[in-house]
Amino acid sequence: MPMITLSDIPARGGSPFTPAMGVFLLALSTAPFSLPAVGLYQYLGIEVAIWLIVALGFNLLFGYIGLHSFGHGAYLGIGAYAFGLFQQEIAVSLWGGLLAAISAATIAGGIVAAFISHRRGIYYALMTIAFGQIFWFCAIKLHGVTGGEDGLLGIPRPDFVLGPIRFSLADNTSLYWFSAVLLALVAIGLWRLVNAPFGRVLQAIRQNETRARFVGYDVWRIKWLTFTLSAAFAGLAGGLFSMAQESAYPDVMSLHQSGLIVMMILVGGGLVSFWGPVLGVILYFVARDVIGGITETWLLWFGLMFVIMVMSRPEGIAGLIHVARTRLGHAPAGRSAPKPTEV
Amino acid sequence: MALFEAQNLRKRFGARVVLENISLSIEDGTVHGIMGPNGAGKTTCFHVLTGHHAPDAGRITFAGRDITGKKPHQIARMGISRSFQIMNLFDDTVVIENVILALPEFRSSGLNPIRDVFGNTALIDRALAVLDQVGLAHRAWEKAAALPYGERRALEIAVALAPEPRIVFLDEPTSGLGTDATRALADLIRDLRNRYTICLIEHDMRFLFDLADRISVIHWGQVIDENTPANLRANKWVARSALGEVA
Numbered sequence: 001m002p003m004i005t006l007s008d009i010p011a012r013g014g015s016p017f018t019p020a021m022g023v024f025l026l027a028l029s030t031a032p033f034s035l036p037a038v039g040l041y042q043y044l045g046i047e048v049a050i051w052l053i054v055a056l057g058f059n060l061l062f063g064y065i066g067l068h069s070f071g072h073g074a075y076l077g078i079g080a081y082a083f084g085l086f087q088q089e090i091a092v093s094l095w096g097g098l099l100a101a102i103s104a105a106t107i108a109g110g111i112v113a114a115f116i117s118h119r120r121g122i123y124y125a126l127m128t129i130a131f132g133q134i135f136w137f138c139a140i141k142l143h144g145v146t147g148g149e150d151g152l153l154g155i156p157r158p159d160f161v162l163g164p165i166r167f168s169l170a171d172n173t174s175l176y177w178f179s180a181v182l183l184a185l186v187a188i189g190l191w192r193l194v195n196a197p198f199g200r201v202l203q204a205i206r207q208n209e210t211r212a213r214f215v216g217y218d219v220w221r222i223k224w225l226t227f228t229l230s231a232a233f234a235g236l237a238g239g240l241f242s243m244a245q246e247s248a249y250p251d252v253m254s255l256h257q258s259g260l261i262v263m264m265i266l267v268g269g270g271l272v273s274f275w276g277p278v279l280g281v282i283l284y285f286v287a288r289d290v291i292g293g294i295t296e297t298w299l300l301w302f303g304l305m306f307v308i309m310v311m312s313r314p315e316g317i318a319g320l321i322h323v324a325r326t327r328l329g330h331a332p333a334g335r336s337a338p339k340p341t342e343v
Numbered sequence: 344m345a346l347f348e349a350q351n352l353r354k355r356f357g358a359r360v361v362l363e364n365i366s367l368s369i370e371d372g373t374v375h376g377i378m379g380p381n382g383a384g385k386t387t388c389f390h391v392l393t394g395h396h397a398p399d400a401g402r403i404t405f406a407g408r409d410i411t412g413k414k415p416h417q418i419a420r421m422g423i424s425r426s427f428q429i430m431n432l433f434d435d436t437v438v439i440e441n442v443i444l445a446l447p448e449f450r451s452s453g454l455n456p457i458r459d460v461f462g463n464t465a466l467i468d469r470a471l472a473v474l475d476q477v478g479l480a481h482r483a484w485e486k487a488a489a490l491p492y493g494e495r496r497a498l499e500i501a502v503a504l505a506p507e508p509r510i511v512f513l514d515e516p517t518s519g520l521g522t523d524a525t526r527a528l529a530d531l532i533r534d535l536r537n538r539y540t541i542c543l544i545e546h547d548m549r550f551l552f553d554l555a556d557r558i559s560v561i562h563w564g565q566v567i568d569e570n571t572p573a574n575l576r577a578n579k580w581v582a583r584s585a586l587g588e589v590a
Contacts, residue, residue, distance in 0.1 A: 197452050204433050204444050211431040214393070215445035215506060216419035
């Protein structure tokens with residue numbers, strides 16, 4: 001069977017509230033109860049929510065437009081540092097900190113994207129690694145700003161304040177709810193974006209950049225915009241990471257972390273489905289906490305699973321599900337836009 | 344006044360001069376052919392004319408506007424379309440989406456994150472009408488990669504026609520086609536010539552001499568003659584060359 005791609009998944013118009021979105025939102029809203037019920041802990045929900053924001057935003061770049069960045073941990077880290085510095089140097093403010101995190105990552109992403117958007121393939125990937133390493137190196141060496149290898153410690157968790165509503169995010173349950181709401185907004189927004197013309201244009205560029213250029217698309221600008229957007233989402237996640245960890249440190253920006261993001265997306269099936277990154281992130285954390293509870297070598301087993309998945313079904317878990325649904329007659333294959341009779 | 348004009352174009356890659364003082368003039372509503380042996384610089388000439396490469400010297404004008412050095416997407420938006428010698432399609436998507444992506448009304452909403460274009464029946468009807476021009480409407484919902492070679496060539500032309508261009512550049516449209524498919528393509532171009540100005544590179548001399556109103560002969564990166572097919576047969580170089588024998 002030929003490898004399927006995101007373009008095999010039909011474009012959907014109208015409301016983002018599909019059955020899959022319903023399941024996702026239900027899982028998010030029940031996690032504080034279901035996690036302890038299965039012997040897991042509340043903080044895991046926060047971690048998953050943060051990494052889901054990174055992964056969903058990153059898949060815009062990796063899965064949809066097909067640009068392979070291996071340095072996206074840098075923008076997560078920049079967001080984390082920006083949030084921490086805002087709290088420590090300017091004011092203890094949730095919205096100010098998150099705005100700083102998003103802005104810093106967006107600016108850094110925009111600058112990097114301006115240098116690399118005329119490339120694709122191996123050169124693009126290598127340049128994202130190079131820029132990621134530059135940011136990581138700066139985080140280690142700029143002691144006066146970033147705290148060097150120790151990072152920024154004791155970053156406060158500011159209260160949630162919105163008009164008359166005010167509550168503390170000091171405990172993990174309330175921070176989970178805050179992160180989950182942000183994640184839900186990100187998921188709905190991104191879902192709409194990739195199912196709108198913008199998403200189809202991204203996929204067209206992934207398939208044939210030259211053809212896209214010659215039918216009138218400013219490919220450089222769209223590649224720049226996509227990279228910058230994905231960096232912005234990583235920045236938002238970085239701000240939440242800083243709150244969750246109450247610290248920001250260079251390890252977040254390492255090549256290892258950037259590789260993990262790619263691995264999560266590939267295993268989950270981000271090349272095939274919007275929901276692929278969600279499956280990949282959940283699988284990673286389940287492997288870490290469940291297999292990790294059994295053996296210290298959990299990452300070895302996760303790595304082996306990654307190798308087997310790439311060799312046997314490179315479309316990942318979402319690809320497996322799609323193929324199964326197609327065989328059962330539940331999913332249309334090889335059709336992207338609705339036929340007139342279906343509109 | 345010519346619709347499309349190139350004056351004294353030069354292009355070199357490193358020490359190698361590929362185009363030397365190329366000048367072309369394409370009148371509105373005509374079919375203009377470009378012929379020449381392999382390596383003469385025909386495709387590079389197309390790349391320069393359509394913005395894929397910027398010329399080192401010279402000037403290109405389209406409908407009176409200077410388009411020299413403009414980028415491909417800017418040139419495409421002005422009403423200049425092209426096909427490629429090596430097939431360039433959105434292979435993972437269905438045939439109709441290849442055309443929809445090239446429609447100006449879709450392109451203008453391409454960065455709109457909200458608008459639901461795939462729910463727009465007018466857009467789909469418009470794409471089907473374009474496919475109908477090249478005889479591919481019945482294949483609209485099949486994957487582009489699954490089409491036979493000749494139909495993929497036709498889809499290339501449909502994608503080039505979808506933006507409603509004023510001029511279409513076709514780079515060796517018969518390349519790889521059998522006799523029947525070539526004949527069908529000739530009929531298609533004959534039909535299109537009433538609506539578009541066409542410039543085509545072609546190795547099939549019968550095809551080219553049969554369709555073109557004027558032909559430019561390129562050799563060693565220079566235009567060595569430009570004339571009507573009838574007059575061109577009298578050109579000594581063309582007559583001596585294998586190209587002329589076939590014609």
